[in-house]
Amino acid sequence: MDKEAIRQQIVATANRRYATKKYDPTKHISEADWQTILEAGRLSPSSFGYEPWRFLLINNQQIRDDIRPFAWGAVNSLNGADKILIILARTDVTYDSDYVKDLVENIKGKHYSPTSAPSQHFKNFQERDLKLDSDRARFDWTSKQTYIAMANMMTAAAELDIDSCPIEGFNYAQMNDYLASKGFMDPTKWRVSVLVSFGYRDQPIKPKVRQPLSDIYQELN
Ligand SMILES: Cc1cc2nc3c(=O)[nH]c(=O)nc-3n(C[C@H](O)[C@H](O)[C@H](O)COP(=O)(O)O)c2cc1C
Incomplete structure (x- = not known):
């Protein structure tokens, strides 16, 4: 090409x-396409490469029914999307966390010490530069990163002629409580970040309505 x-x-x-x-609830995503979409998420960039996400696939009708009352923005998806992912963001990504130690040692295959120069650099970045001084602040930071993975998955899906919808329209406290009560998530380490559905549309593709580039793009000289 x-x-x-x-x-x-x-x-x-x-x-x-x-x-x-x-x-269209009768249409299903092939396993090969689904694995490709997940791969686009898995390979997404993250701050310091710490991959602060987890993708939960809703695999039965009961879970769809359970979340429906507090997921108003997901109702269309709950009715017909083939796949709905709940994307979690970590709250425990700090320089001295068990998670970072494990990731550095066992995924990246590097030496870890909380007092090493890279660990202290990460500490300064979080605490001095980003001012991440609470669970909420750390969640907001990791949550932003999960949206990159979500966007990559939606773009991959579109390439495969698969439809999607990002979903923030739900009650976050109720979703967190639900996932924790079911044992789907450890609330001391995770919070729900966003949902995204995938499947095949039963409607025409909506033409884009967007501001002109001149309103949103500026060159600095
Ligand atoms: C972060 C985010 C959250 C969204 N939440 C919902 C939602 O809860 N329910 C829904 O139907 N659409 C949701 N949308 C879809 C937007 O309304 C849609 O992307 C926007 O109107 C632009 O239209 P387009 O995506 O078709 O180009 C969301 C989009 C984003 C990026």
């Missing part, structure tokens, strides 16, 4: 992805 064809495909994919409000 030449460069111009690639450019056109990128823009076509961006136009093709839209927040799907009506899914």
Whole structure:
């Protein structure tokens, strides 16, 4: 494919992805496509490479029914999307956490010490530069990162002609309580960040309505 064809495909994919409000419940995503979408999420960038996310796939009708009363923005998806992911963000990503130690040693295969230069650099970044001084602040920071994974998954889906919808329309306290009460999430380490649905639309793709580039882009000289 030449460069111009690639450019056109990128823009076509961006136009093709839209927040799907009506899914066809009879259509299912193939396992190969689903694994590809998950891979796009897994390979997403994260701050310091600490991957502060977890993707929970709702796999039965009971869970859909349970969350429906407090997930108003998900009702269209609950009615017909083939897959609904609950994306969790970690609250325990600190320089001296068991999680960071484990990730550095066992995933990155590097030496870990809380007093090492990289650990102290990360500590300064979190505490001095970002002022992450509470569970809430740390959650907001990791939650932002989960949206990158979500966006990559939605773009991958659009490339595969699969529809999607990002979902923030739910009560966060009730969702957190529900996931913890079911044992789906350890509330001392995780909070729900966002939901995203995938499936096949039962409606035309909605044309994009956006501000012109001149209103949102500025070159600094
Ligand atoms: C962070 C975020 C949260 C959203 N939450 C919901 C939601 O709860 N329910 C819903 O139907 N759409 C939701 N949307 C979809 C937006 O309304 C939609 O992306 C926006 O209107 C632009 O339309 P488009 O995605 O079709 O281009 C959300 C989108 C984003 C990015």
